Amino acid sequence: MTAGQSARARVRAALTREILQAARDELAEVGPSALSLRSVARRLGMVPSALYRYFPSRDALLTALILEAYEGVGAAAQAAVEEAAGSPLERWRALCRAVRSWGHLHPQQWALIYGSPVPGYAAPEATVRAALRITDAVTGILRDAPGARPPEVVAPPAPFPDAVVEPIRQALLPGRDTATVTAAVLAWTSLVGMVSLELFGHYKGGSTDFEALFGYAMDLAGRAAGLS
Amino acid sequence: MTAGQSARARVRAALTREILQAARDELAEVGPSALSLRSVARRLGMVPSALYRYFPSRDALLTALILEAYEGVGAAAQAAVEEAAGSPLERWRALCRAVRSWGHLHPQQWALIYGSPVPGYAAPEATVRAALRITDAVTGILRDAPGARPPEVVAPPAPFPDAVVEPIRQALLPGRDTATVTAAVLAWTSLVGMVSLELFGHYKGGSTDFEALFGYAMDLAGRAAGLS
DNA sequence: GTCTATAACAAGATAGAC
């Protein structure tokens, strides 16, 4: 990729990286909707209009950051799957850990892609494609395990100490056992998570009838908590 | 509540409501971080400094909007549970539907409470308490069903037509059955939903060891998709 | 006492001429 580039092209690429780095810093400080080309330029000791040579608009800069973020989680997820030895379940666990710690390392970039949509910004098609990388990593685990099928009976994971959910138990479900409290937390998580992802546009084109999918997921979460 | 109030107090309350309404409109148009006291004042034909009689700062206005939003989802959830006749599972379903449609009606207010945190805004303790209303509605269903316990075997919900997940199947899991595709979608949803809620501060104080809870949930989602 | 309006401040953003 780098070979054969002219000197000018290399300088340009380097400066582009510098601009993106400064933009990332700005993003972390003021958030996506306050990100301005000017402040990025100031940070670099450049004049605002010079940035327009590299990014034609604020939205283009934002798009670059979004692509970078999707690339980041996607790469982390994919690398985790590839490095993880062992069973498909082990690989899935590794993916989850990797994605979570990427989020902890880059909270603003996480918010950029999975948080509220930036007002006034219309995501170009390229971001939709970039978003596929992580879902591809997830489903890749399943593709590599062609025999895997959802079981009739899901084996419950290894339980954790009761103390883990103690604050919630005391506040909301006194006297209930840890399994019940945990299932309630997960049900609430599914509900909020699913509505958020829907409203923030992450199921676009994924389902022909999101309501059916939503109903199914909520039913499952409710039954898992012991409701009938 | 209204009785016994002086005329002045009533006027004050009315104007406070008007300001909040204008702020809500502004929020819907420009988003939380671009919400400005001046534009709210302009919308009302008032002068900016006059607003300070009602809200001591921009952040106070934002806090009021956040409280209102939590109150809104919470009330919708609670009302749905109370109105729904039938089994605990029916009441849970009603709650989910109510929460989702509240989100569809008020996407900006949803983003305000469950989306990215507003940069530079520190949530006061009152918002934490207000957030409890919806979790209380969720757990209330369980408290009213004291016998409910997570089953060893979760009865799968009624399936939906294969066409519902057709786009995802074609893009990511060609040839797999609907149950597998659905479980994969739900696993991805759990992952992103859980990390988002954690990073956005919604598990604060809920668990002593979030990592254990996260591992448990991801394990469950993976197993449900047939991984082992 | 309670309110609103005027004016001002330091930031920062924006537009355009050069």
Next chain:
DNA sequence: GTCTATCTTGTTATAGAC
């Protein structure tokens, strides 16, 4: 790429109306 004139922001001090 530079400079300037004009805009907006949150916030406060002050003065006057009811």
